[in-house]
Amino acid sequence: MRIILAPMEGLVDAPIRETLTQVGGIDRCVTEFIRVTHGMLPPRIFLKYAPELPNQCRTRSGVPVAVQLLGSDPHQMALHGARAAELGAPQVDINFGCPAKTVNKHKGGAVLLKEPDLLYRITAAVRAAVPDHIPVTAKMRLGYDDRSMGVACGQALEAAGAAEIVIHARSKVDGYRPPAYWEEVGRVREAVQTHVIANGEIWTVEDYWRCREVSGCDDIMIGRGLISRPDLAAQIKASQRGATLPAMTWAEAVELVRGYGQALQGHLEDKYVAGRIKQWLNYLRRGFAEAEAVWPQARKIRELDALYATLAGAAAKRQAA
Template identity: 80%
Template sequence: MRVILAPMEGLVDAPIRETLTRVGGIDRCVTEFIRVTHGTLPPRIFFKYAPELERDCATRVGTPVAVQLLGSDPGQMGLHGLKAVELGATQVDINFGCPAKTVNKHKGGCVLMREPELMYAITAAVREAVPEGIPVTAKMRLGYDDRSMGVACGQALEAAGAEEIVIHARSKVDGYKPPAYWEEIAKVREAVNSHVIANGEIWTVADYWRCREVSGCDDVMIGRGLIARPDLAARIKASQRGESIPDMTWPEAVDLVREYAEALQARLEDRFITGRIKQWMNFLRVGFAEAELLWPEARKIRDVAPMLACLDQDIPEARLKTHAA
């Protein structure tokens, strides 16, 4: 009954993986995708997206990290899968789920679900290139134009040797609009022998249990829900034990944002760090009333210190109650 942190491109980078896995409850992470085209990528690109390669491909608290590749050339994908393992990857994941227009335009991500035979060729090439014992896994949606391709694409991935298949319970056209079609994941799970992991629209502990019931999947992958509530995985694990733990407070969430900002300072200029904080805070607005109340002020701030000072300010209880009402 694992909880896996989803690879959200442009947001779930190595520093945020470190921060969230320290909170607890996350069993595995997946990197942002490494784009594979026609040239051979140098090692520095792999280490940029997966600095955990320097530490047995795990975060500092020991949470395993899979290296994700995105591309449409089977030969190049195989070569880069092998290169990832040579650099230290303990799992190679393939992205067939990204809905971004730019990615799909260049024949990457979810658009490949229009061609199950190409998904098979890509996955088979990676499986053949990667040493036995290193899992090759994949992430997909239920289809591109609609939700009719889930079973066919899942069977193609299974036939090619994918040990696990994460399924985001929407098509590309659905985007991220509710609802998630967990019942369609169940259809794929029943049609393949590969282990299927459910993904999509898990924001609360109750959502987790409902997703498991409808999809029939023991394991889930969570993206936005864990960014909005960093303690969600820990609370899910407590619920699996028949226990409950107190919800994370806003000051505790701010401490995480501060830790994240400090980690980014070694990599980025202040203006880019503030942008990353705003990205995270935009999701925190879902989980914390304080974030919603501070957002109009925070979104205008450009520098890190005043941003953190903004998040640290006391909010009168009366204002929170008014917002809740």
């Protein structure tokens, strides 16, 4: 089975991908979406979202990275799919799942699930433009207003030549509210021959096994669960072997956060690096009691060194205890 790190716009950037893939258990990553509108984007935009491209589009740990596109014009999407392949993308993914209002307002992401025919035309155009040996895949939700369009959309993507379909187990209107409707993912999986990958509400090893049982999908995509618990993929892989790994400690998590911050410092001012670290720390609150305990203090800190010191102090207290 494979575990894929989900593309989370504004969060899962290249430094996060580097950080999480070094922990282990992740088989593939996907970039944040590249917004395709009317003009041809220059290579520097692709490199901004996928700086791994010059390295065979792999993280330093060797994990391949798919390049994701978002747009509604089949011709422009085809041109950009071909450009991504020319630049070295090992896989071109199409975003039909983003629920953001701004994106949907401009006819991108989940709003396209209202029009299976347009899903077909976009995917078929990209598939025709990209060399045969490079898979074209898609990520979707179960629908927009409700979950009734899942099968129709999945069948449209299959007919267009999608090699794989990742399905977030909610509609756009469902947002990210529990539960995840894994049984509806299973309905789509049974209706298509294309390989289906389940996504949504996998926070623990036990969640993985329940998702697998209900959806019938061996492969999964995880977003918030891996941000909250960086060793989750490794833990799931160990459970597949009938083993149990020691849980990541808070001190180990702090080292990951520090490494992430150091990677960002080459590109951002320290105050922005501190902001990104706090964004991640907010997710870590779900996976680590220490993150929850230190959050009221850390969230007010703007200086990077002070933030590192606060996190390190929390780790030292934990070890002493």
